[in-house]
Amino acid sequence: MMPLSLPMQTVESTQVGEPWLNMTIFGLFVAVTLVIVLRASRNTKTAADYYAAGRSFSGPQNGTAIAGDYLSAASFLGIVGAIAINGYDGFLYSIGFLVAWLVALLLVAELLRNTGKFTMADVLSFRLRQRPVRIAAAITTLAVCFFYLLAQMAGAGGLVSLLLGIDDRLGQSLVITVVGGLMILYVLIGGMKGTTWVQIIKAVMLITGAFVMTIWVLAIHNFNLSTLLGAAMETAGNPEIINPGLQYGVSSTSQLDFVSLALALVLGTAALPHVLMRFYTVPTAKEARRSVVWAIWLIGGFYLFTLVLGYGAGALIGADRITAAPGGVNSAAPLLAFELGGPILLGVISAVAFATILAVVAGLTITAAASFAHDIYANVIRKGNLDPDGEVKVARRTVVVIGILSILGGIGAQGQNIAFLVALAFAVAASANLPTILYSLFWKRFNTQGAIWSMYGGLGSAMLLIAFSPVVSGRETSMIQGADFVLFPLNNPGIVSIPLAFFLGWLGSVLAKTTEDPQKQAEMEVRSLTGVGAEKATEH
């Protein structure tokens, strides 16, 4: 076991590294991606171009973009920090986030690609009554995107305090505004094509960066995982860091909370609207399958890196210094970069973290804009009597509105726990969307009433349980200080709201007096499995 002296113990100041170097590297990323977005946007003419990048990406490209979309700031900063401080329990997140992709691969991706066009609502309303189902699906889409957006924007604010040495609220708000403004620009100009390229570049940067750091940490510990774990135990002064239970084992409530979180993680991914929308950017169902396969390898590899990085941060820096640093838990990865490669590596990793936030936020914004313009405006308000140019115009305006809302929300959500907000988005997605997606793809008797009950029931119960959970009130770490209206003991609502939504979907279908058109059900089944008549790539 190598003795661990901590020469950097005195560095407890408000920031590390060179803010100007960090900003320069990030500026470089912005400049390069902006040029690519501008070039990509030249061919964006139709709605299929704007929402689905002309369905022209290959499986590997889309898989990389999915990894870029999925590996958010919560994954990178949050999980590395969680492992550094809570040890094994942080690793549990990674596993849930990865295994969840099997739901997407086996049950959702290809069938969805074959039946839909631009949004999740296209699939859900295929054989059910258009108006009510579309409205419900658009509302759940917007709700999930909103929570996810808040998490990312709040993360941007927290990151700034560490990396740029901007501690005050005004400075952080300014940076959130800049990040939001950039994102609006990307999505407005580049549409899905520009967004996809930003995500691809970011995924390559993030995974390469994490890989280099992983090798570095392993090299310090003789490429021996056991040695690394030993070093982490020694720094932590607690051998329990390699065992499960440090965070979730403290009481029976926290154990149940963990099961609830695990359920939301594994069932949430395949119901995230911004992930689902990515499957429309490839020309065929087979390419959609290849996308998921690429995504699984990249995401799986990345989560293995985070295991090493998390324990590496625990060993080389230690939980005390991480929690004392501005940005708290989220600062473990940047601090590790500084420890390993000095200000330059810190600058690169910071730029990657910013790029991560920017790319995820762009993906969410275009999803939310498509859902509003395509589902609510074009199909419900204008009842389909809107030419595609008009729809894209509405979508672009929506991008600006959503961008401004998320900037304001991000400023308001500063200091909130990023991982919590993301887990919340997963729970809402798994409750509100997944039952209806699975029922409409696989259960013949499913009908409009079942869909409506399941979507609103899942969304409503998840939100209510969160509102009355310890997350919102009753604890020192709660959102609302000094109030206590806790009625539900768990932080994550999944264990109640997900089964409830499945049950309501079944009950509503069984009790419905009207029946759906069997022809439509047959058409959906034939289309979903064979890909007949599926949307093809546009040519330019």
Next chain:
Amino acid sequence: MATEPSPPDAGTAAPVDFTAYQQNPQFKELRKRHRSFVFPMAVFFLLWYFLYVLLASYATDFMSTPVWGNINIGLIMGLLQFVTTFAITMGYVTYANRKLDPIAADIRHELEATAPEVFTEKPGATK
């Protein structure tokens, strides 16, 4: 360039009798092959995942048993989740390429040949 037809109502009034086609033996075979793979596999990985989650949550002593150096059963089980995820992915791709894609392509071509006006002219738009 392609102009995008006005938005969905996907599949309204298609002049193809899908209800009849649903009973087509070839299509039924495709559906059977698809479901007989994905359903058991989905049940398997969910059970395996929840076994892991419950052990990590409630059987912490067992999971903390050292196996080799500082590496314990919990870590090995966690890494095995990665292994099974990768293995199921590869298994499904092989299965789909061999058993699903050819038959799906046959049906697709047959349907597109019987009703070209529905499926080829304006892809996806049946309005």
